[in-house]
Amino acid sequence: MLRMVRSRPRDAHGDYPDSLGGRIRFYRRRAGLTQTALARAANINQGYLSSIEKGERVPRVSTLHALAVALDVPESVLVGASDAHDAPQPLDTRELPLFGAIPNGPPAESQEQLEMFPVLRHLWRPDRYCLRCEFDSMEPTLKPGDLILVEYRPNVNPEWVQGRICACLVDGRPTLKRVSVELRDGRPLVILRGDNPAVPPQLVDERSEFSVQGVAVCLVSRAL
Structure with missing residues (x-):
C-alpha cells in the first residue's frame, strides 16, 4: 500500500523558510503579491511589512492575523507551529455584531445589525464590530463583500487617525475612506480618500x- 506523505513547500532555493518574516515573504510571493499590495490588504505600512520580513520587527498579534487573512494562510503556519496549510486549526472565537452600513452611534445600541459574526478571541472587544463593505471606493485594498473589523471611536480627532481607513459620517451620510488633514489657507481641511x-x-x-465613527482594525473575511 502506498502511503501519501505531505511535503513542505519550498522557496526559490529549495528550502522552507525557518523564520516568521521569511514565511510571510514566502507566502506573499506564492500569492503573487507585492509588499505594497499585501501591506494595503492588511492595513499596515509597507515599510513596517518590509522590516517584519527582514526579521527586524515582530508583528503584533492583530497584525499577524491581518497578514494571515490577506495571505489565506493559517496563523499557525506563519509562526511555524504547523507545516500543513490544509490542517484543521482549532479556533477560539467570540461573536461581534455585523453591520451592512456604518452605525450611527454605539454598535450595541444600533437597530441596523444584520447578524453576529465570529472573530478570533484576541480581536474581540466590546467597542468593536464587523462591517460589510458594499462599494468599490477602497479597491484594491478592500473589495465589495469584504468584512472588516472596526473599532468604535466616536468623534476622534481626525489628526489622530491620519492615513487610517475610517468609518465616517458626512452630513449624515456614511462613508469608508482614508482620513487625512491638510492646511489650506492656514486652516485644517479634512480630506477623505479612497484607494481606488x-x-x-x-x-x-x-x-x-463631519465625524469619525470608527477606525478600521483589520480585514476579517474575504469571499473567494
Missing part, C-alpha cells in the same frame, strides 16, 4: 457636519 484611483477625494470643509 477612479474615486475623487472628498473635501470636508467647516460647513459640513
